Amino acid sequence: MRAITITEFxxxxxxxxxxxxxxxxGSGEVLIDVASTSVNRADLMQRQGRYPPPPGASEILGLECAGTVAELGDGVTGFAVGDEVCALLAGGGYAERVAAPAGQVMPLPPEVDLVTAGGVPEVACTVWSTVVRHAGLAAGELLLVHGGSGGIGTHAIQVGRALGAQVATTASAQRLARCAELGAEVLIDYHDQDFAEQLAGRADVILDNMGAKYLARNLAALAPDGRLVV
Incomplete structure (x- = not known):
């Protein structure tokens, strides 16, 4: 098979x-004929030598893909050869074929094409696991999404709106219009506005990709019983 590889950083x-x-x-794995993949920040860092793959993972870049099932490993049920799927990967997506654990493979709904699906698993799994499973975002709550114009941010805005939440987001001024198109209602230019002042004590859930430098202001923005996921 053909693959995109590196021999130096x-x-x-x-x-x-x-x-x-x-x-x-292998046992419990699905072999996928790859139709599309995506470029994540982790791929860029791995190419630069700053993000080694986990032990035992493929040295080939690519943390997600979409394609069709080519073969099933022992013990795999729920899929058939020819099914259109997308998958979350530890590596190997930049290739014509990749084997993925069946638990990380998802069937495509009819309205999602194979090209679009190649960029879905990383953001979808990240947002759903943090905002929904861990933080328990509910209808009527206020969700603050930092970096609303990025991959995680754009997906989180849409998930929040689909769940009936009000969404606030931080982004640069030139990117806030796109955030509004996706459903964000409270638009905060992080260059000129302080989200902690804008939302003081009102955010029920905060999805933060910035870490320590935002911690104090995140806590100031949180409502009583609010949840911060990083």
Whole structure:
């Protein structure tokens, strides 16, 4: 199979199209003929030598993909050869074929095409696990999404609105219009406005990708019994 590989760390010029052995599905795995994948920040960092893959994972870049099921490993049920799926990967998405644990493979709904689906698993799984499963966002609550114009942010805005929440977001001024199109109602330009002052004590859930430097202001923005997910 063909794959995008690297033999040294560096800028995009180190990416090479090479021939690699076809993977085989192990027990509990699904082999996927890849139709699309995406570029995540972790891929950029791995290419630069700043984000090594987990032990045992493929050295090939690519943390998600969409495609069709080519083969099923022992013990896999719920899928059939030819099914259109997307998958969350530990690596290997930048290739024509990849084997993924069946628990990380998801069937595509009819309205989602294979190209679009290649960029869904990372953001969808991140947002759903943090905002819904851990924080328990409910209808009528206020969700603050930091970095609303990025991959995680754009997905979180849409999930929040679909669940009936009011959504506030931080982004640069030129990107706030797109956030509004996706459903954000409270638009905060992080260059000129302080979200802690704007939302003081009103945010029920905050999805934060900034970490320590936002912690004090996140706490100031949280409502009583509010939930902060990082």
């Amino acid at each position: 560096g800028d995009p010029a180190v990416l090479q199209l090479t021939e690699q052995p076809d993977p085989s599905p």
